[in-house]
Amino acid sequence: MSTALSVNLNKVALIRNSREGQFPDLIEFGTLCLDAGAQGLTVHPRPDQRHIRPGDVFALSGLAKMYPGTEFNIEGNPFAAPLGNYPGLLALVEQARPDQCTLVPDSDDQLTSDHGFDLRRDSEKLKPILATLKSWGVRISLFMDPDLEQITRAHDLGVERIELYTGPYAEHYGSDQSAALLDQYRQAAVYAQELGLEVNAGHDLNLDNLAEFLSIPGIAEVSIGHALTVDALRTGMSAAVKDYLGICQHSR
Template identity: 65%
Template sequence: MSIALSVNLNKIALIRNSRAGNYPDVTAHGRVCLDAGAQGLTVHPRPDQRHIRPQDVREIAQLVKEYAGTEFNIEGNPFAEPLGTYPGLLALVEETRPHQCTLVPDTQQQLTSDHGFDLKADGERLVPILEQLQSWGVRVSLFMDPDLEQIRLAQQLGADRIELYTGPFAEAYAQQDPELGNLYQRYVDAAELARSLGLGINAGHDLNLENMTLFRNLPGLQEVSIGHALTVDALRMGLEQTVKAYLDLCKTG
């Protein structure tokens, strides 16, 4: 068995956007990742287009079609309004038809995603969005904290998968927090509940070559989305070798 690695290309786009032009080419770097064996590519377009732009989404959607069995995952806030040339998350999904859409409750003001959905507050609004996405043949994953009550609500709403937000785990691991074991157990409990409810399990945010040695053991983990750390590691190791290093960590059993 192995965990699927979906490489998040946002940081490549962020570097490109620091200058005029198309250097580095985001799609070309996505091709390097797929040639190295990554099972998928992830993008998280935001209305302010701070990194991934709508045209990147279109080009990467076409790239992934060249690689049989490879998946394209678009992340984003379904409630964010269109802005300028950003048409909105659902419009991009309808146009490009990714294999998976990961819904994330981030806001324009957030530097990065830093919490999962509160489905008591947002669940009712999400139901028609889930139904629309699924009618297009798109698998829906909800970005979630390891909260058992919230995970039960995700299943009741009709989600196909959850993506466990791993930021707190990564921080505790880096700081060698004595409570790391208890925190990791929360993720284990969440994963076991999700599996019992028929939900698929993804994970992402600040996972890296060090903390994946533990997190890869999570029961039922199917996919990890990794971008920031992978991009930083590529500065030292090269992109191809970095992807292969992460793929080695994703081998289990």
């Protein structure tokens, strides 16, 4: 079984936003990724618009539709309030109609996503949001820690997928904690699949740690942006995408 690679373009947008104009151009780099074989594109628009902007969401959604079989994934915090010309996550999803919406509990002041949902606290708030997304025909994925109780709660909410937050695995890769952490993620992924959930994964996965993580059976998709962008600085975007695909396509 292969694992789909969805390339997160946030860091390309971050470089662009350091200057006026559209250089580097996200459509150009999204096209490079898809031409190199990536199966999807991911964007994570935040209220402060420090990287992906609302206009990028619609432009890249249009690009993905030009490549049959490509999946467009919008990540974001469903509870974040509109700010300036950021209309809120659900407004963007309603207009762009991505294949998948990955809900992430990141606050406005976080540098990056660093934990999964606490569904003991957030389930009731999420229910009307999930119902709305389902009415639009958008697949829902919840950003989750490898916690079996929390995964049970995700299943009970009726979502189709979870995305395992892999930050701790990546942080401790190669240390004496690595094997135990990998086993924790393996148990979580297998348990989720036994419940009928599909499993995505993402955060700080790279060319060094990805293959070992994908020894976990049944990972449907990985979303990779930061490390792939860094690798692209060394080798070029097309070559970097192909390096990651080489690992994903041999996953079992």
